[in-house]
Amino acid sequence: MIDFSVEPDFQAKLDWMNAFVRAECEVMDLLFPGQGIMYDMSHAKARAHLAPLRAQVKRQGLWACHLGPHLGGPGYGQVKLALMNEVLGRSSWAPTVFGTAAPDTGNSEILAMFGTEAQKARYLKPLLDGEICSCFSMTEPQGGSDPTHFTCAATRDGDDWLINGEKWFISNARYAAFHIVMAVTDQDAPPHQRMSMFLVDSGTPGIEILRNSGVIGEEEGAGSHAYIRYTDVRVPADAMLGAPGEGFKVAQARLGGGRIHHAMRTVGRCQRALEMMMERAVSRHTRGRRLGDHQFVQGLIADSVIELEQLRLLVLKTAWTIDAVEAGRLPHGGARNLIAMSKISMAKVMHDVIGRAQQMHGSLGLTTETWLAQFWAGVQALAFADGPTDAHRSQLARVLLKDVKPAESLFPSDHTLTRLAAARAKYPDA
Numbered sequence: 001m002i003d004f005s006v007e008p009d010f011q012a013k014l015d016w017m018n019a020f021v022r023a024e025c026e027v028m029d030l031l032f033p034g035q036g037i038m039y040d041m042s043h044a045k046a047r048a049h050l051a052p053l054r055a056q057v058k059r060q061g062l063w064a065c066h067l068g069p070h071l072g073g074p075g076y077g078q079v080k081l082a083l084m085n086e087v088l089g090r091s092s093w094a095p096t097v098f099g100t101a102a103p104d105t106g107n108s109e110i111l112a113m114f115g116t117e118a119q120k121a122r123y124l125k126p127l128l129d130g131e132i133c134s135c136f137s138m139t140e141p142q143g144g145s146d147p148t149h150f151t152c153a154a155t156r157d158g159d160d161w162l163i164n165g166e167k168w169f170i171s172n173a174r175y176a177a178f179h180i181v182m183a184v185t186d187q188d189a190p191p192h193q194r195m196s197m198f199l200v201d202s203g204t205p206g207i208e209i210l211r212n213s214g215v216i217g218e219e220e221g222a223g224s225h226a227y228i229r230y231t232d233v234r235v236p237a238d239a240m241l242g243a244p245g246e247g248f249k250v251a252q253a254r255l256g257g258g259r260i261h262h263a264m265r266t267v268g269r270c271q272r273a274l275e276m277m278m279e280r281a282v283s284r285h286t287r288g289r290r291l292g293d294h295q296f297v298q299g300l301i302a303d304s305v306i307e308l309e310q311l312r313l314l315v316l317k318t319a320w321t322i323d324a325v326e327a328g329r330l331p332h333g334g335a336r337n338l339i340a341m342s343k344i345s346m347a348k349v350m351h352d353v354i355g356r357a358q359q360m361h362g363s364l365g366l367t368t369e370t371w372l373a374q375f376w377a378g379v380q381a382l383a384f385a386d387g388p389t390d391a392h393r394s395q396l397a398r399v400l401l402k403d404v405k406p407a408e409s410l411f412p413s414d415h416t417l418t419r420l421a422a423a424r425a426k427y428p429d430a
């Protein structure tokens with residue numbers, strides 16, 4: 001039985017979140033704008049404003065809900081998290097206010113899954129308490145998203161490991177207290193067993209941020225995505241997260257959650273664009289009628305509502321499937337294709353919905369006087385983060401085609417003429 005209703009208690013939480021995000025988190029977006037500022041622990045004014053808001057969230061029992069009870073967190077599962085993230089997606093600051101900002105969410109997930117008790121005490125606890133932030137150092141300048149091309153390596157030196165190599169576009173490295181670094185530890189192993197994961201304190205000698213690339217609208221050097229060089233970075237043996245050769249497995253464990261959480265927040269951001277679109281449709285007049293009385297404009301609204309609802313249902317089904325896999329009701333890997341579908345869809349839907357909202361606002365939609373232009377410009381970031389859309393499309397199709405059998409004859413097995421002949425042979429009197 002399919003049931004889309006939300007329990008009254010949880011709906012009350014969502015209602016509280018909705019009012020709070022609009023009244024407080026969206027205000028933080030206005031007062032403290034910028035891509036990396038929410039991770040900057042040294043920004044005294046923003047931190048002072050943030051602290052009482054976080055206290056309110058904690059009192060509501062809504063802090064850091066991304067970790068489920070099976071990982072020692074207070075979470076309620078992915079379906080509820082999807083509904084919560086939908087609300088948080090309205091505001092850039094909201095995930096930080098609620099303790100569910102990427103990439104710290106994914107990093108805390110893998111620490112909870114693969115960390116030793118000592119690693120959890122040292123890194124996971126302050127991360128979940130919102131006292132520090134972290135970065136995930138995987139992509140390489142020459143290897144992009146393909147780990148089989150990675151060259152950053154860790155070699156044994158006595159009891160320690162020495163890390164050497166470069167990483168590219170590492171979000172928030174400039175603010176992070178520690179890096180989770182993926183490095184090749186056995187070049188001769190099968191491609192997906194070559195890498196291991198390391199926890200590296202930011203102050204460790206040999207870590208050099210070559211630059212912080214500016215993305216659309218940011219000055220060069222002002223960005224929060226770092227090009228990093230690791231030169232003889234020495235870490236002890238117990239800095240390894242997971243077992244030797246498990247780097248790819250650890251990375252995969254965090255990327256699924258990251259992708260679906262981005263998709264959930266995209267739904268919320270698009271809903272906000274839709275609200276602006278609807279208001280504009282009944283506020284602006286041209287040729288003696290409201291914008292919303294013109295058929296082309298009606299088409300923009302109808303298409304946006306439909307595409308957004310399709311994405312929302314896909315994301316909710318994906319979340320439900322992840323919960324079912326985690327509860328053992330569906331087999332391991334049962335949500336993989338759905339996560340890919342959500343990841344592929346979100347950038348396209350955001351591109352189209354926010355683009356239409358801009359169109360309806362005319363010249364105003366291009367300015368920095370609303371948030372629309374900034375977010376539309378950031379659509380490509382959504383398409384590349386956690387792996388490029390095309391890689392997911394290609395992977396999805398390959399998985400789907402894996403067990404499909406070719407047609408047994410020249411014509412398709414669903415060839416009407418062939419099937420009709422078979423039907424007539426079976427029922428000659430019909």
Ligand SMILES: Cc1cc2nc3c(=O)[nH]c(=O)nc-3n(C[C@H](O)[C@H](O)[C@H](O)COP(=O)(O)OP(=O)(O)OC[C@H]3O[C@@H](n4cnc5c(N)ncnc54)[C@H](O)[C@@H]3O)c2cc1C
Pocket residue numbers: 103135136137138139143144145146168169170171172225380381382384385386387388389390391392394
């Ligand atoms: C906002 C943002 C934040 C990021 N944060 C982090 C981070 O914190 N840590 C981190 O490690 N990385 C991070 N990244 C990097 C991200 O993982 C890479 O951008 C992404 O994996 C793609 O790699 P690339 O940019 O080198 O593009 P490339 O790999 O060079 O891809 C370029 C294009 O080639 C095509 N292509 C590539 N691979 C395939 C394939 N398999 N099949 C079909 N076509 C393909 C696609 O058209 C793709 O768009 C971030 C990226 C962004 C945009």
